[in-house]
Amino acid sequence: MVLGRTMKAALLGVSLAAIAAFGASAKTLVYCSEGSPEGFDTALYTAGTTFDASSRPLYNRLVEFVRGTTEVEPALAESWEISDDGLTYTFKLRPGVKFHSTDYFTPSRDFNADDVIFSFERQRNADNPYHQYVDGASWEYFNYMSMPSLIESIEKVDDMIVRFNLSRPEAPMIANLAMDFASILSKEYADQLEAAGNKQQFNQQPIGTGPFQFVAYQPDAVIRYKAFADYWKGKTQIDDLVFAITTDQAVRQQKLIAGECHVMPYPNPADVESMKANPDLQVMEQEGLNVGYLAYNTQQAPFDNAMVRKALNMAINKQAILDAVFQGAGQAAKNPLPPTMWSYNDDIEDDPYDPDAAKQMLADAGVSDLSINVWAMPVQRPYNPNARRMAELIQADFAAIGVEAEIVSYEWGEYLERSKALDRDGAVLLGWTGDNGDPDNFLALLGCDGVGGANRAQWCNEEFNALLLEAKTLGSQEERAALYKQAQEVFKREAPWATIAHSVVHMPMRANVTGYVMDPLGIHQFDGVDLTE
Amino acid sequence: MLRFLFSRVIVLIPTFIGVSIIAFAFIRLLPGDPILLIAGERGLTEERYAELQAAYGFDRPIVVQYLDYLAGLLTGDFGESIVTKRAVLEEFFSRFPATLELSFCAIVFAALLGIPAGMLAAVKRGSIIDQSIMGTALVGFSMPIFWWGLLLIILFSGVLGWTPVSGRISFLYFFPPVTGFMLIDSALSGQEGAFRSAVSHLILPTIVLGTIPLAVIARQTRSAMLEVLGEDYVRTARAKGLPPWRVIGLHALRNALIPVVTTIGLQVGVLMAGAILTESIFSWPGIGKWMVDSVFRRDYTVVQGGLVLIATLIMLVNLGVDLLYGLINPRIRRN
Numbered sequence: 001m002v003l004g005r006t007m008k009a010a011l012l013g014v015s016l017a018a019i020a021a022f023g024a025s026a027k028t029l030v031y032c033s034e035g036s037p038e039g040f041d042t043a044l045y046t047a048g049t050t051f052d053a054s055s056r057p058l059y060n061r062l063v064e065f066v067r068g069t070t071e072v073e074p075a076l077a078e079s080w081e082i083s084d085d086g087l088t089y090t091f092k093l094r095p096g097v098k099f100h101s102t103d104y105f106t107p108s109r110d111f112n113a114d115d116v117i118f119s120f121e122r123q124r125n126a127d128n129p130y131h132q133y134v135d136g137a138s139w140e141y142f143n144y145m146s147m148p149s150l151i152e153s154i155e156k157v158d159d160m161i162v163r164f165n166l167s168r169p170e171a172p173m174i175a176n177l178a179m180d181f182a183s184i185l186s187k188e189y190a191d192q193l194e195a196a197g198n199k200q201q202f203n204q205q206p207i208g209t210g211p212f213q214f215v216a217y218q219p220d221a222v223i224r225y226k227a228f229a230d231y232w233k234g235k236t237q238i239d240d241l242v243f244a245i246t247t248d249q250a251v252r253q254q255k256l257i258a259g260e261c262h263v264m265p266y267p268n269p270a271d272v273e274s275m276k277a278n279p280d281l282q283v284m285e286q287e288g289l290n291v292g293y294l295a296y297n298t299q300q301a302p303f304d305n306a307m308v309r310k311a312l313n314m315a316i317n318k319q320a321i322l323d324a325v326f327q328g329a330g331q332a333a334k335n336p337l338p339p340t341m342w343s344y345n346d347d348i349e350d351d352p353y354d355p356d357a358a359k360q361m362l363a364d365a366g367v368s369d370l371s372i373n374v375w376a377m378p379v380q381r382p383y384n385p386n387a388r389r390m391a392e393l394i395q396a397d398f399a400a401i402g403v404e405a406e407i408v409s410y411e412w413g414e415y416l417e418r419s420k421a422l423d424r425d426g427a428v429l430l431g432w433t434g435d436n437g438d439p440d441n442f443l444a445l446l447g448c449d450g451v452g453g454a455n456r457a458q459w460c461n462e463e464f465n466a467l468l469l470e471a472k473t474l475g476s477q478e479e480r481a482a483l484y485k486q487a488q489e490v491f492k493r494e495a496p497w498a499t500i501a502h503s504v505v506h507m508p509m510r511a512n513v514t515g516y517v518m519d520p521l522g523i524h525q526f527d528g529v530d531l532t533e
Numbered sequence: 534m535l536r537f538l539f540s541r542v543i544v545l546i547p548t549f550i551g552v553s554i555i556a557f558a559f560i561r562l563l564p565g566d567p568i569l570l571i572a573g574e575r576g577l578t579e580e581r582y583a584e585l586q587a588a589y590g591f592d593r594p595i596v597v598q599y600l601d602y603l604a605g606l607l608t609g610d611f612g613e614s615i616v617t618k619r620a621v622l623e624e625f626f627s628r629f630p631a632t633l634e635l636s637f638c639a640i641v642f643a644a645l646l647g648i649p650a651g652m653l654a655a656v657k658r659g660s661i662i663d664q665s666i667m668g669t670a671l672v673g674f675s676m677p678i679f680w681w682g683l684l685l686i687i688l689f690s691g692v693l694g695w696t697p698v699s700g701r702i703s704f705l706y707f708f709p710p711v712t713g714f715m716l717i718d719s720a721l722s723g724q725e726g727a728f729r730s731a732v733s734h735l736i737l738p739t740i741v742l743g744t745i746p747l748a749v750i751a752r753q754t755r756s757a758m759l760e761v762l763g764e765d766y767v768r769t770a771r772a773k774g775l776p777p778w779r780v781i782g783l784h785a786l787r788n789a790l791i792p793v794v795t796t797i798g799l800q801v802g803v804l805m806a807g808a809i810l811t812e813s814i815f816s817w818p819g820i821g822k823w824m825v826d827s828v829f830r831r832d833y834t835v836v837q838g839g840l841v842l843i844a845t846l847i848m849l850v851n852l853g854v855d856l857l858y859g860l861i862n863p864r865i866r867r868n
Binding site for chain 2: 028030035036038039044046134135136137138140143144200203204215216218219220221222224242244245246247248250251254255257258260410411412413414416417420430431432433453454
């Protein structure tokens, strides 16, 4: 008995010593990420997984989203001025911002205008030595946000002032500059690598001004960062940040429960309840900035008749979809904008679920024996975790009002391509996740420019389109919001889509993680996070 | 022996060309387009699409693309990944040691357990031991890897807490890779506990990946042993009064091993297939997982390059097995 007690005491002593030693050495936060980053030069890529591992820990932007919101705050730019005609943006840069100093690069100067100009010029100027520094380099987000045609020139006014001259007024410009592709990289480092004939390293051993600096990356296994002691906002509370790449969702969950990681993204919705019940864990949740929809082809009869589209919308039982497909991790959508977005029009009433009325409306519209193809995406997306299942439920709902629906699907690339066709047969399940927290980013999907492209409803409504175009030229958010609210009314009246759902994102973590803030754009960020005992 | 070697190597050339064609065609026959996948829901304008097609060289005639790729293969240039923009060869060799280490441990595990189990089953033929071993082998052979892996993780890592859930080593240990083999690197690192951590991370994936080969080897050993045990020379050996362990362990086993060695060689292909799933479950940073991800992304250069590299390795292993076979059985190299 005495021996037993002694042994227990000894064991306890050893384990406490081990914990103390570990605790005292460094605060390490382990994040079980869902995949490998494609690289570390953010602007080359478009995947959120890459942004999590590159732009957020390593770099800063001129302006940034306030953590947990889509509001923009000053970052590497202390302040900015926009000319009255909306064509000139002048940024005053923050002095004294340091770049990371590592065993592969020691900066000789602080951040300045040259870094800003370099970071954008390499994306827009084909003659820039870093425009094609890796084979097949393409700057897809920069292109997608229409930057090549929008930015006429970028000038260095002096070392700490940069001016962007635009070809047209663009209200979302500041929000665009908070996006990941607009991360600021070190020109000095780029020049040094160019001189050494080793430009490829720019994408593999990154240097930025961000809260963490790069230590090592082993593909598909682990990324290591350490806190940047000279970070301009002050050193982060955690000392080391580790991304333990764990692609399988069930395994991530086991690792979190076993304490092998502190935070995991993308849990299986069915497991959320059991994780909430676990005293060692906490589960945060937030409405995702996304929308899942069914886009009719408004150019094909009888779906060119808004009454028919409305009738079909009224036949869809969204609650059943939320229960079966989202398993509770979603909310019904009535607008094309998610509710967390400014200018969301909450006064709009959703079409009620009413199969009898829907049937009557179809009869009134003179439509009988209607059949429709429902396209189901082959992939899982936050806005639609199981499109096949969703399509089956919609099929059954349509059958209840006498509409025969057939489900079709293609490989993802094919699906995206074929669904653009003007003569497409059927309604397409698809969705959108916000890029920059600007309503235009969502509503532009329904603009006349997008017909035959991103506008899967092939819907060109002059009233709606004019509101969108006008809003883009206005500087005041209030004025813009009023126009977007009107646009949502037009949308509801015309019903080019059946808006299905906005997802709710869950983020399970260990109970001792504090200060984590969920990001509406779906990015995972660890500055400001701490670990308690 | 040289002629034997030469005849085997000559066969490899048409096989290699065949593999290169299949690898090239396979990924292109799948529906889907890497450029469209990269663009995703955001989509691309037609002009931008055409620009990217030209940038990747996909706008050239397919034969030209193939010849270009073949010329690259022959000069050791496997191209760059469409997704990560890194050299395929570099990506392959940064992951290959992880797969090799796991496969090696799995095959050693399978052989060390499978051969004695098969021998025991053969010697005790018809007994309850034989039936249990063969029954277990059948279950092992039929086990879906994904399910089996998760089951072990939940039991040993989740409930019992004996082994880590996934990865190659605890994040507490950090050292630059020297050989790429975690067991060796962790031992070389001199960090206390690193080697133990590496071993503990290897246990579950080794068992999962080794299960199917273990079952196959056990069954093959059993049937080969049964055949050999009925041979005249074994009866003679017994009649001479040799102790049973000498008869079984020396006379019978040596001859029974010939088909077993072939089986082990053939398991390399099976291991590669199994590695794809095992690596996915255990977040093992090897080439199996890399290939699966690349197929989903339609990363043409990675899939075609990776397939050729894997196929070449399997061909070389089989060549090695053929040579080994010749060593064990002189009749084969004479023929």
